Amino acid sequence: DADVTQTPRNRITKTGKRIMLECSQTKGHDRMYWYRQDPGLGLRLIYYSFDVKDINKGEISDGYSVSRQAQAKFSLSLESAIPNQTALYFCATSDPTDRGYNEQFFGPGTRLTVL
Amino acid sequence: DAKTTQPTSMDCAEGRAANLPCNHSTISGNEYVYWYRQIHSQGPQYIIHGLKNNETNEMASLIITEDRKSSTLILPHATLRDTAVYYCIVNNNAGNMLTFGGGTRLMVKP
Numbered sequence: 001d002a003d004v005t006q007t008p009r010n011r012i013t014k015t016g017k018r019i020m021l022e023c024s025q026t027k028g029h030d031r032m033y034w035y036r037q038d039p040g041l042g043l044r045l046i047y048y049s050f051d052v053k054d055i056n057k058g059e060i061s062d063g064y065s066v067s068r069q070a071q072a073k074f075s076l077s078l079e080s081a082i083p084n085q086t087a088l089y090f091c092a093t094s095d096p097t098d099r100g101y102n103e104q105f106f107g108p109g110t111r112l113t114v115l
Numbered sequence: 116d117a118k119t120t121q122p123t124s125m126d127c128a129e130g131r132a133a134n135l136p137c138n139h140s141t142i143s144g145n146e147y148v149y150w151y152r153q154i155h156s157q158g159p160q161y162i163i164h165g166l167k168n169n170e171t172n173e174m175a176s177l178i179i180t181e182d183r184k185s186s187t188l189i190l191p192h193a194t195l196r197d198t199a200v201y202y203c204i205v206n207n208n209a210g211n212m213l214t215f216g217g218g219t220r221l222m223v224k225p
Binding site: 035041043044048088090103107 | 151158217
């Protein structure tokens, strides 16, 4: 079984709808991240959390919100989806105490299309 | 975190060594060089990292220049499955956040 899972894997929605993307991990890591990737570009950080109840904005947080319900779960919400939020979304986890360096483990991604 | 510069794309023959360069001329003394790769829209995968010394693991070798302003990732015997986008990232570990640039698209050809 995968260590980092994301649901759904694909989603098509309409402008104005509220969407939630879920991420779960079994690695026991404290730190979790949400990234966005647009075609042909690198990943950009949306939000990150270093522990339950810790939430921090990343590079492109506008239009998004997150919830860290438990150590293993980190959800990303689009309150009112718009077409330019069409992208590939990745969740990642890390624990700096694991071998003492910054290896992040990524989920398989969620492809979101906003019409 | 320091900015990195990588070639947009490279080709490599199957079985030959793939050498992927990265410039990070503004790197700070406490910043590490990390390499990740992304195979066809999958989640990025960690490859290797280093601070000053050259590093080798089962996937690749990392050569860092003495002044630390550039580095090279070496895949010693590239296979078709190594076709991917390779990202060079400089990070100081403390913030634990990765800043991805455009990366290098490596195409391994038969």
